[in-house]
Amino acid sequence: MNYPVPGKVRTTLPATRTTTPAAPVPAIRGAGTPARVPRPRPATSVVPAGERLPTRKLRTGPFSVLDIGSTKIVCLIGRGEPDNTIRILGHGWRRSHGVRCGGIVDLREAESAIRAAVAQAEDMATERRDSIFVNLSCGHPESRHINARWSVGGREITDNDVNRIISEGRMRAVSEGRSAIHTLPLDYAVDDTQEVLDPRGHLCDLLSARLHVIDANTTALRNLEAVLSRVELKIEGMVSSPLASGLAVMNEDERNLGATVVDMGGGTTSIGVFGEGRLLHTATIPVGGLHITRDIAHGLSTSIDNAERLKTMHGSAELLAGDDHDPILVQLIGDNDHHYVRIPRAKIVSIIHPRVEETLEMVRDRLEMAAVGPASDGRVILTGGGSLLEGIGPMAARILNRQVRLGRPRRIVGLPENAATWPMFSTSAGLLAWAAGAADEMGEPDTRDTRPGSLVRRFVDFIRDRV
Numbered sequence: 199m200n201y202p203v204p205g206k207v208r209t210t211l212p213a214t215r216t217t218t219p220a221a222p223v224p225a226i227r228g229a230g231t232p233a234r235v236p237r238p239r240p241a242t243s244v245v246p247a248g249e250r251l252p253t254r255k256l257r258t259g260p261f262s263v264l265d266i267g268s269t270k271i272v273c274l275i276g277r278g279e280p281d282n283t284i285r286i287l288g289h290g291w292r293r294s295h296g297v298r299c300g301g302i303v304d305l306r307e308a309e310s311a312i313r314a315a316v317a318q319a320e321d322m323a324t325e326r327r328d329s330i331f332v333n334l335s336c337g338h339p340e341s342r343h344i345n346a347r348w349s350v351g352g353r354e355i356t357d358n359d360v361n362r363i364i365s366e367g368r369m370r371a372v373s374e375g376r377s378a379i380h381t382l383p384l385d386y387a388v389d390d391t392q393e394v395l396d397p398r399g400h401l402c403d404l405l406s407a408r409l410h411v412i413d414a415n416t417t418a419l420r421n422l423e424a425v426l427s428r429v430e431l432k433i434e435g436m437v438s439s440p441l442a443s444g445l446a447v448m449n450e451d452e453r454n455l456g457a458t459v460v461d462m463g464g465g466t467t468s469i470g471v472f473g474e475g476r477l478l479h480t481a482t483i484p485v486g487g488l489h490i491t492r493d494i495a496h497g498l499s500t501s502i503d504n505a506e507r508l509k510t511m512h513g514s515a516e517l518l519a520g521d522d523h524d525p526i527l528v529q530l531i532g533d534n535d536h537h538y539v540r541i542p543r544a545k546i547v548s549i550i551h552p553r554v555e556e557t558l559e560m561v562r563d564r565l566e567m568a569a570v571g572p573a574s575d576g577r578v579i580l581t582g583g584g585s586l587l588e589g590i591g592p593m594a595a596r597i598l599n600r601q602v603r604l605g606r607p608r609r610i611v612g613l614p615e616n617a618a619t620w621p622m623f624s625t626s627a628g629l630l631a632w633a634a635g636a637a638d639e640m641g642e643p644d645t646r647d648t649r650p651g652s653l654v655r656r657f658v659d660f661i662r663d664r665v
Contacts, residue, residue: 200603256282256634262319262327263629264312264431266302266335266422268465268488269583270294271311272626273319275327276610278634284627286612287325290318299465299484300335300439302421309428316429329434331633333442333625334379335466336422337414341480343384344371348405355388355397355405364642367409377419379436380412383641384476412438412480435633439463440470440480442628445636447581447605447621448472456573459605460561460594461624462584464488467557469564473573477640481564485557487584490550497549498541499530508546509587515554516589517547554590558597565598581605581624 256278265272275288292315296307320326346367350359360383368381386397387406397405423433443461444453456473465486471479490513495505512526521544530537565574578600580591585604595602606620607613607627613620620627628636 200601255280256284259634260287260323260325260327261331261630261633262316262329263331263626263633264316264426265333265623265626265629266297266300266308266312267294267463267625268297268300268486269463270622271297271315272623273312273315273330274623274626274630275319275323275325276612276630276634279611282609284610284630284634286610286614288319288321288323289612289614290315290320290322291614292318294464297465299486300463300482301418302336302425305421305425305428309425312425313429316431328431330426330431331435331437331629332422332426332433333439333629334412334414334436335439335463335468335482337416337418339379339412339414339438339480339482340376341410341412342371344409344411346370346407346409348407350402350405352401352403355400355402357398359405360398363405363407364409367407367411371409371411371413373413375416376413377416378411378413379419380410380438380441380477380642382410382412382477384408384410384478385474410477410479412441435637437629437632438470438477438480439625440468440482441477441640442626442632443468443581443605443624444470444472444477444579444628445631446607446610446624446628447579449608450475452577452579456576458565458574458576458578458600460578460580460582460585462486462557462580462582462590463625464583467561467582467584469561471565471568471570471574473570473576475639478570478573479568481568483557483560483564485553485560487587490553490584490587493549493553494546498528498545499532500528501531504529509550512543512546513550514543514547514588515551515593517544517551518589521547550587554587554593555597558594562598575600577601577603579603579605581621583622585621586619 259277260275262275270291271294272291274286276284276286279285292311295311296302296304302308344367346363348359348363348366364381364383368378371378371381385408386394388394388397388400388402389404426433440459440461444459447459448457453472453475459470461468463486465488467483467486469481470477491502491505491509494509495502522542524543525540526543527538528541530539568574578594578598580594580602591602591604604621605624607624610627613623
């Protein structure tokens with residue numbers, strides 16, 4: 199769904215309104231391991247009619263991914279198909295516990311929720327996994343650009359040279375208390391020739407690279423690794439959340455021309471700016487759907503669960519005609535569990551509106567500060583659970599002054615629930631895309647072996663080659 203940039207702001211309310219059906223809320227089962235009962239998955243492909251599929255063939259897999267969010271923890275097991283779609287073999291999800299604003303705050307609760315989600319996905323897929331791709335949302339991720347150089351000596355540039363210059367940039371990016379997760383090449387320079395996308399095969403004396411580094415707090419990453427080790431899982435790869443969401447919901451033209459993905463999660467809102475097929479900038483805002491839920495609970499003196507239900511069933515970002523005369527029954531907290539009052543829908547909207555407006559204004563400010571050129575002025579793609587809120591698209595188009603559309607995962611078969619809720623799974627779907635080969639499209643070499651021995655070995659090789 200596209201929301202065009204408004205011209206003159208309308209001052210009159212529309213005469214009618216449409217009500218978005220409530221997104222189904224999954225049943226939260228116990229934390230024990232579910233019974234292994236494989237269920238058939240739907241065979242319908244969700245590739246839009248007439249859409250050009252990429253020529254790159256996906257790796258077959260299977261792959262296991264884990265999206266650790268503030269509201270839910272999702273595990274997907276999938277494989278690449280010959281038609282370049284990804285088929286979900288098993289999925290599991292649980293209400294998130296022990297996680298706040300993307301970071302793990304209670305190791306035991308987080309372990310229990312992760313263990314249950316992974317067990318459910320494994321039982322559905324009838325396959326056990328010991329390694330997993332996981333999203334990076336903890337440790338206050340930061341995004342920055344650095345330049346690196348590598349002496350080639352007049353010979354032909356090889357894969358090894360490309361990997362070396364990226365490794366050198368990764369080492370230069372190391373700072374105290376921070377660990378680099380991604381070192382993504384934006385472009386290269388072959389001697390005096392600038393903006394080379396793929397330098398392999400060129401002859402040159404000096405190879406230069408402009409790199410996009412995403413890092414995070416080392417302690418937070420160690421805590422994440424410790425939790426997963428308790429579940430007997432090792433991290434096969436870690437992927438920035440806005441990067442994963444962008445891979446799931448954007449098409450090739452949007453990535454090349456320039457577009458911004460805004461993933462509105464429960465505890466955070468993440469931003470990824472893409473251009474010329476690369477990820478140019480990321481940012482994270484510590485505000486999400488849970489803040490709206492708490493605002494409703496506080497403003498109406500109701501429980502968090504009731505506030506979430508009211509937001510899902512009756513919430514809207516914009517006041518519409520008739521909301522003052524649309525009564526809603528609200529259960530109040532207190533000694534009497536059966537104490538209800540009737541309030542107009544406009545009361546709920548008046549609580550939601552300022553929080554959503556504040557969040558979008560923060561997104562606008564971050565885009566203005568990104569300093570990545572015209573790419574940050576392109577279309578905005580809203581995804582994540584918060585994007586399902588009624589009226590948020592037109593409001594975002596007005597505040598951001600850009601074209602806005604709703605983003606759903608593409609080229610994937612068998613996602614949980616129905617298509618209306620698929621934006622909630624954008625990050626986990628993007629993790630599967632990354633595992634199946636999208637990392638190659640971003641130009642990042644395989645750096646998953648980060649054990650101390652391999653780091654020392656790479657450092658020795660680096661010194662030997664430079665000397």
